[in-house]
Each structure stands twice: as structure tokens, then as C-alpha cells.
Amino acid sequence: MAANRGSVNNLNNRRAPNPNVPNARPPRRRISLATAILSALATALALITLLGLAPLPGVPESASTILSQLSSILIQLVTVVGAIAVIIGVINLFAVHWNKLRAGGRAAPYNLITLLVAILIVVVHLADRAGLLKALEPGYTAGDTPLVSITLMDAIQVAIESALAGLLLFFLVYAAYRLMRRRVTIWSILFVVTLLIVLLGYIPLTYIGFLTPIREWLLRVPVSAGTRGILIGVALGTITVGVRLLLGQDQSFRE
Amino acid sequence: MTTTVTESLIVYLLLLLGGLFTLIAAVRARNIPLRPIAAYERMPIVIDEAVEADRAIHVSFGSSAIRDESTLSALASAEILYHMAERAAIGDRPTYITLSDPVTLGIAQDTLRRAYKARNRLDRYRPILARWYPQGPLSLAFAAGAGESIIDDDASANILVGRFGSELVLLAENAIRTDRSIIAQSDRIEGQAVAYVISQTPLIGEELYVGGAYLGGRPMAVGGVVALDVLRYLTISALILAAVYSFITGGR
Numbered sequence: 001m002a003a004n005r006g007s008v009n010n011l012n013n014r015r016a017p018n019p020n021v022p023n024a025r026p027p028r029r030r031i032s033l034a035t036a037i038l039s040a041l042a043t044a045l046a047l048i049t050l051l052g053l054a055p056l057p058g059v060p061e062s063a064s065t066i067l068s069q070l071s072s073i074l075i076q077l078v079t080v081v082g083a084i085a086v087i088i089g090v091i092n093l094f095a096v097h098w099n100k101l102r103a104g105g106r107a108a109p110y111n112l113i114t115l116l117v118a119i120l121i122v123v124v125h126l127a128d129r130a131g132l133l134k135a136l137e138p139g140y141t142a143g144d145t146p147l148v149s150i151t152l153m154d155a156i157q158v159a160i161e162s163a164l165a166g167l168l169l170f171f172l173v174y175a176a177y178r179l180m181r182r183r184v185t186i187w188s189i190l191f192v193v194t195l196l197i198v199l200l201g202y203i204p205l206t207y208i209g210f211l212t213p214i215r216e217w218l219l220r221v222p223v224s225a226g227t228r229g230i231l232i233g234v235a236l237g238t239i240t241v242g243v244r245l246l247l248g249q250d251q252s253f254r255e
Numbered sequence: 256m257t258t259t260v261t262e263s264l265i266v267y268l269l270l271l272l273g274g275l276f277t278l279i280a281a282v283r284a285r286n287i288p289l290r291p292i293a294a295y296e297r298m299p300i301v302i303d304e305a306v307e308a309d310r311a312i313h314v315s316f317g318s319s320a321i322r323d324e325s326t327l328s329a330l331a332s333a334e335i336l337y338h339m340a341e342r343a344a345i346g347d348r349p350t351y352i353t354l355s356d357p358v359t360l361g362i363a364q365d366t367l368r369r370a371y372k373a374r375n376r377l378d379r380y381r382p383i384l385a386r387w388y389p390q391g392p393l394s395l396a397f398a399a400g401a402g403e404s405i406i407d408d409d410a411s412a413n414i415l416v417g418r419f420g421s422e423l424v425l426l427a428e429n430a431i432r433t434d435r436s437i438i439a440q441s442d443r444i445e446g447q448a449v450a451y452v453i454s455q456t457p458l459i460g461e462e463l464y465v466g467g468a469y470l471g472g473r474p475m476a477v478g479g480v481v482a483l484d485v486l487r488y489l490t491i492s493a494l495i496l497a498a499v500y501s502f503i504t505g506g507r
């Protein structure tokens with residue numbers, strides 16, 4: 001819809017897309033050998049995984065079995081990569097908060113607390129795994145799973161997250177109020193009225209009991225229909241992105 | 256996971272049709288007008304405003320992960336990030352990303368690096384501009400951390416695309432209070448409902464997946480939009496036919 005007309009191959013001199021030029025051709029990009037290899041590799045692995053998970057009718061049983069095993073291996077590899085990525089994530093967390101702490105600023109005390117707590121939890125977890133905190137676990141017998149770090153997690157993180165979850169309702173109501181202030185359209189009015197009916201419909205008071213069947217109908221018919229519509233749309237969207245990936249045209253392989 | 260023959264056939268049929276229409280439309284991409292989507296029209300404007308105001312740009316992928324069913328929404332979000340970061344790279348303030356999946360962290364860093372490189376400003380790129388906030392049992396730890404960064408990093412444009420639940424409102428709360436721009440979307444239904452409330456120009460459902468066509472205009476991306484439309488109309492036709500058939504046969 002809106003891109004620059006041009007065929008400048010040199011990336012360093014590439015002009016930026018110009019949204020004001022209608023029907024313009026996007027700039028050509030030179031595809032490097034590494035990009036081509038990456039695209040081919042991703043396409044091949046995606047196809048193997050797809051064929052393994054959803055066997056193509058007509059493919060011999062032996063070939064399907066091999067593809068299925070290959071796809072299982074690939075999925076297991078992803079799990080391993082995910083586990084390693086958590087370590088990279090933790091390093092990123094430390095680096096981000098350390099840099100913010102060094103830069104100072106309003107949130108520096110929070111960065112310090114985050115760093116200290118992160119270090120503390122890592123130390124406690126390692127000590128727990130090594131069996132050094134067994135004395136802190138009442139009723140612990142040899143061979144049991146270490147519980148101190150899990151208990152800390154339940155006592156602190158789950159409790160805090162539950163408290164935040166309780167606040168979500170107020171944030172949502174405030175956001176709905178802001179919505180009505182910002183754009184009073186038929187759709188925003190419909191949204192807020194529906195929200196009020198559904199919320200009030202949950203209140204077990206007899207004089208607003210007539211709202212209960214309305215709430216149930218709203219959830220069963222229009223909400224359910226809208227939900228399915230959006231989810232079908234998302235599914236179709238993922239198919240088109242998947243197709244682009246299988247065709248080796250995904251942006252993430254390109255420089 | 257086992258798939259029945261019918262399910263497999265439907266998957267391959269959809270992929271085949273999607274690929275076919277993408278390729279056909281890509282050839283004629285220049286002559287295909289795209290219907291306006293308010294969020295994509297607004298995105299370059301909020302980026303330009305942020306650059307002019309010397310403020311940061313915040314993009315969040317939520318819990319989109321390159322290892323589960325949200326992989327493609329993470330890739331689509333990364334494409335939007337690329338175009339926004341490339342546009343913002345001329346400014347002095349950075350584009351930073353928050354996410355809660357460590358595997359996606361690598362994609363986010365690489366996308367940001369490519370965007371800075373495309374503008375010949377690779378010296379401005381720092382890996383820590385992509386930030387991982389651990390996800391607790393309810394994603395609220397991530398939302399609290401990423402939400403705080405909106406104020407801390409003085410982000411005036413917030414593009415929240417990917418996978419979010421109702422915690423999206425907590426993430427956006429700081430932006431709402433300080434009247435910062437928000438463009439939001441989620442591939443989860445509860446997150447999508449919240450996105451509609453918090454954003455003046457939300458992206459709805461499948462609109463996330465056409466970002467490449469609207470922001471970059473690459474022929475294959477435009478072809479993808481056409482394929483999406485064709486698949487959408489085919490699905491609608493199939494649903495109507497199924498309903499009519501069910502009505503005629505009395506649901507037998």
C-alpha cells in the first residue's frame with residue numbers, strides 16, 4: 001500500500017519506505033548466501049515437522065514413521081533450546097537492571113531490589129538442589145524433592161500476583177471509563193453497556209435477577225459468536241504467515 | 256499429537272490454497288489496493304511523534320513464544336517491530352522491546368539489530384534494548400515489570416502486539432494514566448477484549464498478520480493479505496453452507 005519505489009541494492013544507502021507514494025514498489029533487497037541457506041533450512045525443517053505431525057494421506061507408513069520420529073527430535077531440540085534460552089534470559093535480566101542501576105534515575109532502587117532478590121533466589125535454589133537446606137524443611141526425608149525454593153515461590157510470587165489479579169478489575173473499569181471519554185461511538189456504548197449487564201448479572205441480588213438470563217444469553221450467543229469469529233481469523237492469519245515461512249519469504253531471515 | 260486424515264487434508268488444503276493465492280497475488284501486488292486499517296495508519300504517526308518529542312518507543316510481544324502455537328504471532332509481531340524500529344532509528348531515543356519468552360528474546364534482538372543496520376545506525380543498537388521479564392503463573396509479574404518501564408524509559412508510543420491475557424491492562428495502565436499512545440492486539444480473546452478498551456486504534460484478530468503488507472509493502476506480504484481474504488471468504492461460505500445444510504436436514 002505504501003512503500004518506496006526504488007531498486008537500490010546497497011543496504012547502507014537504502015532509502016526509507018515512503019508512505020506517501022501510492023502504488024510504489026518496495027525497495028529490492030539483496031539476498032545473501034547465508035540468508036538463502038537459512039531460508040532453505042527453515043523451510044525444510046518446517047516441512048519435516050509438519051509432515052511428521054500431520055501425515056500426508058497416501059505417504060507410505062514407513063516414511064510417515066521416519067518423519068514422525070524426525071519431527072519428535074526437532075520438537076525435543078526446541079525444548080532444549082528453550083531451557084538454554086532461560087539462562088540467556090536471566091543474563092539479560094541482570095544486564096538490563098545493572099545498566100539501569102548504573103544510570104541512576106527514579107527507578108534505581110527497584111532495579112537494586114530486583115538484582116538482589118534475583119541473586120538471592122538463584123543462591124537459595126542452588127543450595128536447595130544441593131540438599132543444603134534440608135533442615136528448613138519440616139518432615140523432610142531423604143529422596144524428597146527440595147521444597148524451600150518452591151515454598152518461597154508460592155509464598156511470595158503467587159501471593160503478589162494474586163493481589164495484582166484482584167486489582168485488574170479496577171484497572172479494567174477505569175480503562176472502560178477512559179474509553180467512553182475518548183471516543184463515544186455506538187460500539188463503545190454497546191461495549192460498556194454489555195460489560196455492565198454482565199458484571200451486574202453476576203450479583204446475586206433478587207431485584208436485579210432479571211439480568212441473569214440476559215447475561216447468560218449475551219455470553220452464549222453474541223460473545224461466543226464474536227469469540228469464534230476472532231479465533232477463526234487468527235487461525236487464518238497464522239496460516240498465511242506459515243505459508244510465507246514455508247515459501248522462505250519470512251522477514252526474519254533477511255538483512 | 257495425532258491428527259486424523261481429514262484434519263491433515265484440511266491443513267494441507269488450506270496451506271495449498273494460501274500458498275497459491277499468495278503467489279498469484281504477489282505478482283500483481285502493485286495493483287492491489289489494501290483496505291485501510293486505522294492501527295497501521297496510526298503506527299507511523301505515533302513513531303514520528305515519539306521521534307520528534309525525543310521519547311522512546313516501546314514494543315511488547317507479551318508471552319508470544321517461538322516454540323509453541325504462538326510462534327507465528329511472534330513472527331508477525333517481529334515484522335511490525337522491524338518496520339517501527341527502522342522508522343524510529345533516525346531518532347536519538349531507542350526502541351526497546353519487552354517480552355516474557357526467552358527464546359523470542361533472540362528474535363527480538365536480531366530484528367532490532369537488522370532495523371538499526373538498515374538505517375546505517377548499528378552503533379546505536381544494544382542487545383539490552385530487548386528485555387526479558389520472567390513470566391509468573393499469571394503473567395502479572397511480566398506486566399508489572401514491562402508496565403513500569405513505560406514510565407521509567409519515558410516511552411510515548413506503545414505497540415503491544417502478540418500474546419496477552421487480561422494482564423494487558425496492567426501493562427498499559429501507566430501509559431493510560433499518562434496519556435501515552437497505545438496500539439494493542441492479542442491473539443487471546445481476553446487480551447483482545449482488553450486491547451479494544453485500552454487502545455484508540457486496536458488491531459483486531461488477524462490484522463496482526465498483515466503488518467508486513469501495510470508497513471513494508473513487500474509483494475509476498477501483499478499476496479498474503481489477498482490469500483487471507485480468500486481463505487476468509489471460503490471459510491464464511493463453508494460456515495453458511497454447513498448452516499443451510501443443517502437447517503434443511505434438521506441437524507441429522
